Amino acid sequence: MFQLYSNIAARGVCINARNLFSVRSPHAENVRNLGTCLIAQARKGGSLTKEKPRFPNRREASSKKTLPRSAPRTLNSTQAPNRKPVQSAKSKGQTTARSRKPPSKTPAQRPTTVGYKLTSGTKGAQAKSDVKTNRVVATSSAPRNSYGISFAKLAKELPPVPIERSLVETFNPIKEVSSTEEKLLESLFRKPAIFIQSAVKINQLQNTELPEVAFIGRSNVGKSSLINALVNRNSLVKTSSKPGHTKLLNFFRVSDQLVLTDMPGYGHGCRDDWRRMIWNYFKDRSLLRRVFLLVNCEHSLKGSDKELIGVLEKLAVPYQIILTKQDKAKQVEIGNTKRQVQSYLIKKIKTRSCVPVLLSVSARKKKGINELRRCVLEAAEIQL
Numbered sequence: 001m002f003q004l005y006s007n008i009a010a011r012g013v014c015i016n017a018r019n020l021f022s023v024r025s026p027h028a029e030n031v032r033n034l035g036t037c038l039i040a041q042a043r044k045g046g047s048l049t050k051e052k053p054r055f056p057n058r059r060e061a062s063s064k065k066t067l068p069r070s071a072p073r074t075l076n077s078t079q080a081p082n083r084k085p086v087q088s089a090k091s092k093g094q095t096t097a098r099s100r101k102p103p104s105k106t107p108a109q110r111p112t113t114v115g116y117k118l119t120s121g122t123k124g125a126q127a128k129s130d131v132k133t134n135r136v137v138a139t140s141s142a143p144r145n146s147y148g149i150s151f152a153k154l155a156k157e158l159p160p161v162p163i164e165r166s167l168v169e170t171f172n173p174i175k176e177v178s179s180t181e182e183k184l185l186e187s188l189f190r191k192p193a194i195f196i197q198s199a200v201k202i203n204q205l206q207n208t209e210l211p212e213v214a215f216i217g218r219s220n221v222g223k224s225s226l227i228n229a230l231v232n233r234n235s236l237v238k239t240s241s242k243p244g245h246t247k248l249l250n251f252f253r254v255s256d257q258l259v260l261t262d263m264p265g266y267g268h269g270c271r272d273d274w275r276r277m278i279w280n281y282f283k284d285r286s287l288l289r290r291v292f293l294l295v296n297c298e299h300s301l302k303g304s305d306k307e308l309i310g311v312l313e314k315l316a317v318p319y320q321i322i323l324t325k326q327d328k329a330k331q332v333e334i335g336n337t338k339r340q341v342q343s344y345l346i347k348k349i350k351t352r353s354c355v356p357v358l359l360s361v362s363a364r365k366k367k368g369i370n371e372l373r374r375c376v377l378e379a380a381e382i383q384l
């Protein structure tokens with residue numbers, strides 16, 4: 001009977017140990033040692049708890065290339081996490097193994113073996129292209145926030161671009177759209193708007209030779225809905241109540257005169273490769289005339305919006321802030337957000353690149369759309 005139990009135990013341990021081997025976790029080396037020890041114990045038929053498994057000591061561990069600490073070192077400089085070197089426990093005055101543990105991260109942030117593989121071997125977003133439709137379909141295999149590249153970090157890669165424009169001192173009042181202007185604007189934007197392409201990389205972009213304006217903002221702020229409202233269509237651009245729906249750069253041609261770019265959102269759930277794609281587009285796209293930075297009326301400027309403003313200022317890309325979803329906010333709330341945004345831009349960052357007209361719009365109720373159309377045409381230098 002004892003023999004039977006020990007055989008069953010040995011098999012169970014073998015299977016579990018084999019499963020453990022297949023896990024390519026950062027602690028695979030330790031797990032492998034533990035597994036080998038358990039199998040040996042089980043095969044002998046002895047107690048599984050008698051002999052302690054031997055873990056490599058710190059010196060051995062650091063000399064082994066399979067251990068996690070050496071893994072980030074294999075990344076190239078642009079993908080490196082830019083983490084601070086790990087402080088030794090001694091210098092911190094802590095000696096226990098537990099104290100050396102890095103702070104716990106959310107599952108999305110935790111580096112996985114997939115994360116290592118992708119970041120060390122693949123650049124840019126993961127995507128496959130559909131030849132027939134010219135659409136690029138994003139795949140979800142890339143890790144989220146693999147190493148937390150922020151716009152601020154990307155901005156450090158580049159020396160500041162000299163900006164000749166003078167400091168913005170005050171924001172301009174919004175001019176009413178006259179009825180004749182309204183008709184002209186509506187007729188121009190009613191002409192067929194068509195999807196041109198989706199892209200991940202700047203070198204995949206077609207040279208349309210048309211002026212381009214881009215729409216960016218945090219996930220779910222209403223970028224895609226606003227493009228639909230501008231071109232008077234309901235489903236030219238796909239929208240969703242789930243944040244992170246737009247994953248690629250999507251280009252739409254309007255009345256053969258200009259191109260609108262729908263961009264992926266940043267903020268919560270934004271992936272590093274998206275940030276790099278956004279950054280590269282702003283840095284290298286010469287057809288880009290203005291970036292419309294969308295901010296939710298109710299939330300005002302968040303940290304990630306401020307980071308992006310820093311990037312646009314540094315790259316000297318003209319941008320204009322648009323407050324969205326005005327139908328959801330009270331007038332007082334909209335007024336407060338406007339004041340906060342204006343004072344941040346004028347006093348705090350002393351903007352030069354910001355176009356000093358602060359619109360609030362509602363894609364759902366079609367409010368402020370003609371004013372925005374006028375700004376788009378002005379940016380593209382198109383006369384009515």
Ligand SMILES: Nc1nc2c(ncn2[C@@H]2O[C@H](COP(=O)(O)OP(=O)(O)OP(=O)(O)O)[C@@H](O)[C@H]2O)c(=O)[nH]1
Nearest residue numbers: 220221222223224225240241244245246265363364
């Ligand atoms: N109340 C209201 N809801 C809006 C408005 N604009 C968009 N929405 C809603 O907000 C949600 C997100 O809209 P999207 O246009 O997909 O937002 P997005 O910024 O493109 O989002 P991502 O592509 O995920 O970054 C959808 O459920 C829209 O219906 C608006 O003006 N008012």
Ligand SMILES: [Mg+2]
Nearest residue numbers: 223224245246
């Ligand atoms: Mg979208």
